[in-house]
Amino acid sequence: MEQLTTLDAGFLEAEDSDRHTSLAIGGLVVLEGPPPDHPSLVSMLSTRISGCRRFIQKLQRHPFDLVPPRWVDDPAFTMDHHVRRVALPQPGGADELFRFVADHMARRMDRDRPLWHIWVIEGLADDRWAMLIKVHHCIGDGIAASHLFTGLCDDSGDTDAAGFAGHIRGARDTSPGLWQRLADVNVSPMSWMSDLWNVSTAIGSAAVRAARGTVELSAGLLHQGTGTSLNGPMTSMRRYSSAKVSLEDVNLICQAYDVTLNDVALAALTEGYRGMLDRRGERPLPESMRTLVPVSTRRSDALGQTDNRVSVMLPYLPVEEENPVRRLQLVHSRLSRTKSTGQRQAGSAFVSAANYVPFPVTAWAVRLLTHLPQNGVTTIATNVPGPSRTLHIMGRKVVDVLPVPPIALQLRTGVAMLSYADHLFFGVLADFDTMPDVDEFARSIEASVAHLVASAKRRKMIRERAERRRLSLVATG
Incomplete structure (x- = not known):
């Protein structure tokens, strides 16, 4: 039996604070047809989930939340409670599929059973089928x-974990810490004295960064922003849409402008939000779009652990900027600045420290904070590195993997980004009544990347012409 961490349990408390919130994360997996027969599929899933204990465990809570909930084995576990098969109404296109996803992601999960579901979806156009995999956020992060998804695939045993780790900042930090080196008996006295000096210097520097990051995070969470229609109470219904762009195109933009994949993705979201505000007659201001960006703190030796290991950053998306290239450059500079201020370290330190606070205090604090109205943060955008090669389930090729984020805390939209094989997928979940233009938002993401690709190609062509001209001048003396 294992207790939930304060962060894991916090997702339960946040869900309880709003009856219209479901804090589950999802993945919509689209496969080539035909789908396997149901008994064979259930048998396969039963075998492959056996490697994850959380899939056969349920929550056990305690009176008055005196101690954190814990995971216990479910003696009544059966796959029939968790794997369902449905058929879409015709014509089985994106509208019908996304409506199904939105409806089922809005529903809360039964806490008397293990907190996951899989819907096998038939009736898709183009001879395809899908699986909607839904897991409560208290089990794990993206x-x-x-x-967990790759564990359901045929070739999961061959999946290179480093393919995930290479894109995760926490996982790349594999060097031994200073304290570990000081404990090494093989280190020479001179090296030991040097490391001791480095420890004292590093502690002072880290403390300053963490303090500065704490101030910035606190100000971002408590500051009342300009206010937009993207904040406010939510209904119990959702809308879902998605966008898909080529990783080759994204990499071209990264090389042309010396930015990261995350910069390009957030710049594309910025254009989408700018257009959304414009359609509503709202002026996009510099402080309109403070965005909660989760940052993984997961190390390479914990990639397979089912829990949450994240910190946060709170940058402003530059919706006030009209020029797409300038907007990308602003995203890059703002993210770079946010990283340098220590917000990630402060968030990580806060989460770690919370585990030492009596649980009734943290549970009460989460309930209080999640009940308070806020418009300092406008939306959430999370980026998850996925498998870098094409996968199969029971011999069927996995065509698309579309992420589905949760929304809560009066944030009426949330975007999850996931890379799979040769594409980057965006999944957008939004409140039904206040976000009727969610499909336009998704299309604007694709249009934004297309604009940046065209600009990157022009930039590359100009550079190549200049280089040819330089070489020609050198050759002619």
Whole structure:
């Protein structure tokens, strides 16, 4: 029996604070047809989930939340409670599929059973089928869920974990810490004295960064922003849409402008939000779009652990900027600045420290904070690295993997980004009544990347012409 961490349990408390919130994360997996027969599929899933204990465990809570909930084995576990088969109404296109996803992601999960479901979806156009995999956020974060998905695939044993780790900042930090080196008896006295000096210097520097990051995070969470229609109470219904762009195109933009994949993705979201505000007659201001960006703190030796290991950053998306290239450059500079201020370290330190606070205090604090109205943060955008090669389930090729984020805390939209094989997928979940233009938002993401690709190609062509001209001048003396 294992207790939930304060962060894991916090997702339960946040869900309880709003009856219209379901804090589950999802993945919509689209496969080539035909689908396997139901008994064979259930048998396969039963075998492959056996490697994850959380899939056969349920929550056990305690009176008055005196101690954190814990995971206990479910003696009544049966696959029939968790794997269902449905057929879409015709014509089985994106509208019908996304409506199904939105409806089922809005529903809360039964806490008397293990907190996951899989819907096998038939009737898709183009001879395809799909699976909607839904897991409560208290079980794990997006990276943990991505690994759970690969565990269901035929070639999961060959999946290179480093393919995930290479894109995760926490996982790349594999060097031994200073304290570990000081404990090494083989280190020479001179090296030991040097490391001791480095420890004292590093502690002072880290403390300053963490303090500065704490101030910025606190100000971002408590500051009342300009206010937009993207904040406010939510209904119990959702809308879902998705966008898909080529990783080759994204990499071209990264090389042309010396930015990261995350910069390109957030710049594309910025254009989408700018257009959404414009359609509603709202002026996109510099402080309109403070965005909660989760940052993984998961190390390479914990990639397969089912839990949450994240910190946060709170950058402003530059919706006030009209020029797409300038907007991309602003995203890059703002993210770079946010990283340098220590917000990630402060968030991680806060989460770690919370585990030492009596649970009734943290549970009460989460309930209080999640009940308070806020418009300092406008939306959430999370990026999860997925498998870098094409996968199969029971011999069927996995065509698309579309992420589905949760929304809560009066944030009426949320976007999850996931890379799979040769594409980057965006999944957008939004409140039904206040976000009727969610499909336009998704299309604007694709249009934004297309604009940046065209600009990157022009930039590359100009550079190549200049280089040819330089070489020609050198050759002619």
